[in-house]
Amino acid sequence: MADINVSAVSLRPSEPSNERQAGGPAYDLIELLFFAYRDFIGDADERLAGLGFGRAHHRVLHFVNRHPGMRVADLLDILKITKQSLGRVLRDLVEQGYVVQKAGQADRRQRLLHLTAKGETLARDLALVQTRRFARALHEYGPGAREAARKFLTAMIDPAAREEVERLIARAERADPKR
Amino acid sequence: MADINVSAVSLRPSEPSNERQAGGPAYDLIELLFFAYRDFIGDADERLAGLGFGRAHHRVLHFVNRHPGMRVADLLDILKITKQSLGRVLRDLVEQGYVVQKAGQADRRQRLLHLTAKGETLARDLALVQTRRFARALHEYGPGAREAARKFLTAMIDPAAREEVERLIARAERADPKR
DNA sequence: TAGATATGTCAATATGGCTGACATAAACGT
């Protein structure tokens, strides 16, 4: 592999040569993100497994909690899965009393999604263990750490999707400005 | 949900009240990490799909590339999957000439894993698109960004697993100090 | 030589994705 660094991208162009080499794949970061996400997800996985739920259920709980009254189509857009895949987990969640669907008042074709009290409790529990992980990771950095993390994670998202995600978050925060 | 913030964790204890409320779930960060990881993984997914490979193949390629000569048992430990699950993807990769297995010289029961030139090329290609994403996300921060990201991601990993991951990365970097 | 270890493989099962086809109800446009 003589050309190992040919198409390399400089990670820190402003840094000359002191620490580590700037070119070449950032294997360490790739690996760390892999493990970080594995454990981040693992927090919730344990709790969910006890209820017979999987990650698909978690994602639905999360987004419905965060955007109460969202349409099924919105959820499909966000999760980028098919109606059929969503249908299965949504049915589980409705049958077991975590989610309710209410017909839209303006457009009665819509089945607007809401969590029940039971669903909200679970969603919050799941979010809190994950929040605790973020809190621990950001603890030692200064006051700007949270904003920095937010900016960094945003920059990791596809430019095409970024705006949409930012709008999504802004909307949720407007709806619930307390947190 | 009267007790909504009871078990909340402060994200920025040093920050009084200026920006956002410190208590309560960090829904924004949770969501951003979800999308960031989705897109991060998506970079490689596209490339892999063209070859008929999935994420399982990618993980094997990555870790074998990073730790040449690793044992099957080591890989099972890292990936936390079963022998049977690994077996399938490993067979694919061997049959299609991305991975070779060499009997250990000390212990001939071992089937030490190596990438072929073809495998190395693919592994590097995959790593480079992901590196580019990191580079873009860290670009605007200063020279310390890479180390900060590394520290942050490390802190996101389970304390129990952290040491092992750090050892893993350190070992790989010792073996390939150039990058 | 008797275990223990490293690996491989078989059969069966579960989850969570997918596609394509089709159904229903409601809204919308002309």
Added chain:
DNA sequence: ACGTTTATGTCAGCCATATTGACATATCTA
């Protein structure tokens, strides 16, 4: 008012990737 589009649901079947338990083989180790 009728036809089309939209929002949703559902059926049947397929695929990838994970699981467990059992068992086989080769090799090392005491």
